[in-house]
Amino acid sequence: MTMYVYELDRVEHLRDWLALRNDVFQPVDNGLGNGSWEAIAHGEVAHFDPQLRPLVSPKSMFFSEQESLFVFDSETFATTKPKHGSQVLFGVKACDLVAISYQDKHFQQDPYYQARRQKTLLVGIDCSAPCENGFCRSVNAGPQVNENIADLILTPMPTIGGDMQGWWLICSSNNGRAAVSGMDLRPADSSWKSWREMNRRHSEAGFKSDTHIINGIQRINARAVPDEHWQQFAHQCISCSGCSQICPTCSCYTTRDLQEDDKYRRQRVWDSCQLEGFQKEASGANPSAEAGRRMYRFWYHKFSEDIALKMGRFGCTGCGRCETVCPGSVGVHSIMEKISNA
Known part of the structure; x- marks a missing residue:
């Protein structure tokens, strides 16, 4: 237009x-x-x-x-858009x-x-x-x-x-x-x-040097960061989920059912892939039980070419909020500098 x-x-x-x-x-x-x-x-x-x-x-x-998704009164389901x-x-x-x-x-x-x-x-x-x-x-x-x-x-x-x-x-x-x-x-x-x-x-x-960001992105996509390094980085993570809660593109959620007298309400609430139970299945299997795997998954989703191909861009918009809130010094600048030097 x-x-x-x-x-x-x-x-x-x-x-x-x-x-x-x-x-x-x-x-x-x-x-x-x-x-x-x-x-x-x-x-x-x-x-x-x-x-x-x-x-x-x-x-x-x-x-x-x-937010509430629907209510069940033992006979019918009513959506709550x-x-x-x-x-x-x-x-x-x-x-x-x-x-x-x-x-x-x-x-x-x-x-x-x-x-x-x-x-x-x-x-x-x-x-x-x-x-x-x-x-x-x-x-x-x-x-x-x-x-x-x-x-x-x-x-x-x-x-x-x-x-x-x-x-x-x-x-x-x-x-x-x-x-x-x-x-x-x-x-x-x-x-x-x-x-x-x-x-x-x-x-x-006015922007500072972004060499560590560019180098980190290249190493993530080249699968050049060894698993033991991700595990080492994860030792600094206290699983507070602050990074994913504050991130403007994170969209992980879970659901829960609440009983209200004779009705049941299903809610959708924010979740985080950095939490141990996020991918745990009913069988007990958990593909991301190790903290290092969760750390890798999070940053792979932010900077991988695979995600960019699907979504049209990286999953990180460069706001830097995760660096501000992370108490374990594994926000984006800290982690990308570690990756660049790994």
Whole structure:
């Protein structure tokens, strides 16, 4: 489709407009240098920090951490597909948008995921600097938002004298253009493309060396990391599952049945392939009983060419969150450096 680009003085004006008809969620600082996705009502005065990326990805907005699938009353089964109103995720970074598109493909036939996803407008934002531990550039997931994975894109205008001059608003989908129809917006002049390209180059220049990432990916795909090394790496893992819980592309889950008086409810809840019982069968057989095998499986799924061939890209979007939360120092940078030197 033809992209329409406008000038925007303050992003809060756009957010408030979208909040007229939708539930709007944006990253909000918790005062500790981190943030979470919080609802912002129409008319609410709330600061928007373009640099803030919450430690928790927006994954749970679509793939719920815990949800009911159906109820059985001893005679009939009744599905409990969520009833969901329209919502906006405002200020989503490129890495998280890529992760959402990855999950869209994985859950394309899942009615529970799609009930939320189809009601969601995605407002992306171009990064002006790398995130902590981020390496999105190395895995083709940022720092600039791809027009195919967002409905609206915010890209910063140049800063003069330390003050930001405003934003360009790119309508990259029909839904995005419809969402801003009626707003008093000024069409952008043709300079926006060159300035956006300069912002991309400036952001990419701030990334640290990714040699260990590239070397690690090559060694994983060459099956060049011995099993004893994976077992050694796994000794540092305490099976907290923090990496998979925080990862925006992880989609492992299990189910459980709960009795409620004379009814039974089946729930789907997040699980992790890093936990010993994840693959355990009813017979007692467990193909990933050894911690080293679980460690290998996790990183193979993130960086293997086999997964990329099936899903269209690697399972890692370079957000670096696992490095931030891992207490055993086997997050992505730590593990890829170990693999590179193994």
